Amino acid sequence: MSLRFKRILAAFLLLFAGVTLGLQVRKEFQAVDSVRLPEGVNVICTHATVRCPTCLSIERHTREVLKESFKDSPEHSEMIAFHSVNYESPQFAELARRYKIATATVLLVKVVDSEIVSGVALTNETWKLHTDEAAFKSMLKERINAFLEERLLVSEDPTTEVILEPETLGESNSAYEATSVFLLSDEELDRKFGVENAATDAAPSNYVWVVYFYRLPECESCRIMSKAVFEILQERYAENVKNRRIVLRYRDFEDESNAVLVQKLKIESPSLAVFQMKGGKPVKVKLAGKIWSLAADQAELSDYIGEILREYGAEKQ
Numbered sequence: 001m002s003l004r005f006k007r008i009l010a011a012f013l014l015l016f017a018g019v020t021l022g023l024q025v026r027k028e029f030q031a032v033d034s035v036r037l038p039e040g041v042n043v044i045c046t047h048a049t050v051r052c053p054t055c056l057s058i059e060r061h062t063r064e065v066l067k068e069s070f071k072d073s074p075e076h077s078e079m080i081a082f083h084s085v086n087y088e089s090p091q092f093a094e095l096a097r098r099y100k101i102a103t104a105t106v107l108l109v110k111v112v113d114s115e116i117v118s119g120v121a122l123t124n125e126t127w128k129l130h131t132d133e134a135a136f137k138s139m140l141k142e143r144i145n146a147f148l149e150e151r152l153l154v155s156e157d158p159t160t161e162v163i164l165e166p167e168t169l170g171e172s173n174s175a176y177e178a179t180s181v182f183l184l185s186d187e188e189l190d191r192k193f194g195v196e197n198a199a200t201d202a203a204p205s206n207y208v209w210v211v212y213f214y215r216l217p218e219c220e221s222c223r224i225m226s227k228a229v230f231e232i233l234q235e236r237y238a239e240n241v242k243n244r245r246i247v248l249r250y251r252d253f254e255d256e257s258n259a260v261l262v263q264k265l266k267i268e269s270p271s272l273a274v275f276q277m278k279g280g281k282p283v284k285v286k287l288a289g290k291i292w293s294l295a296a297d298q299a300e301l302s303d304y305i306g307e308i309l310r311e312y313g314a315e316k317q
Contacts, residue, residue: 034094037111040079044107046087052219054269055104065140102296103221108147120153123293128158131268158289164282193241208246208314209275213253222270232302236316276312
């Protein structure tokens with residue numbers, strides 16, 4: 001191979017590399033553009049990069065509602081566009097910030113003259129009803145109709161309280177294999193908060209039991225929430241946890257060892273439960289259903305959890 005030919009080949013390869021790099025840079029630049037939504041009403045199902053059963057069922061039910069109730073409606077079929085969007089993607093960052101989305105949910109957005117004129121995230125309703133197909137579909141159909149008719153949508157508070165009978169709910173104290181730093185065994189959690197005499201009579205019989213229920217493998221939303229719950233108690237209630245006036249635990253709701261508790265509370269997806277314990281037994285529990293609509297705002301999430309803790313007798317230090 002002659003020297004001249006080698007130089008020509010090298011120049012050609014360099015030029016090709018430059019063109020390829022240019023295409024890659026242009027592609028990456030375009031990738032961070034905001035999501036462009038068509039005119040009319042946009043129904044957006046959000047999900048994480050790694051999809052979980054929750055977001056998959058939300059999207060499936062949403063698609064079915066649109067197909068069953070709006071596809072053949074002449075006044076609506078041309079006005080509604082469906083999108084499935086990764087809320088972790090750069091393209092969705094502006095909408096995620098605007099509507100405080102950091103989890104799987106359904107977002108309704110209206111676009112007029114290429115501008116977003118209204119929008120509402122149905123996070124509370126979505127997480128409260130997604131395991132009940134009929135109730136979820138009925139809710140979503142009603143909300144879409146109201147949005148089309150420009151009626152005011154008022155989000156319902158999904159926080160629920162259950163009064164418990166004086167019985168054992170099957171609390172499991174066994175350790176399990178943690179998949180992230182914030183899914184800790186009971187012993188690891190106690191050590192992090194400096195808990196002493198956790199298993200002795202020195203522990204108070206009246207306390208607040210905070211349980212975050214997760215499933216394996218965790219999706220990004222679940223990881224964020226398990227971390228957030230830990231950090232809120234660490235920042236605002238560490239002394240309470242150290243003295244066992246608050247006990248924090250993580251439980252896999254699909255683990256058979258937690259079946260009695262899970263069935264009693266009807267837990268079918270990642271959830272936060274706050275128990276009031278008296279005489280070492282649970283008397284009532286609040287299912288903190290608003291955590292997912294507040295996942296994008298740590299301060300609001302902390303205040304919400306704090307309200308429940310105070311109601312059940314735990315004070316912020």
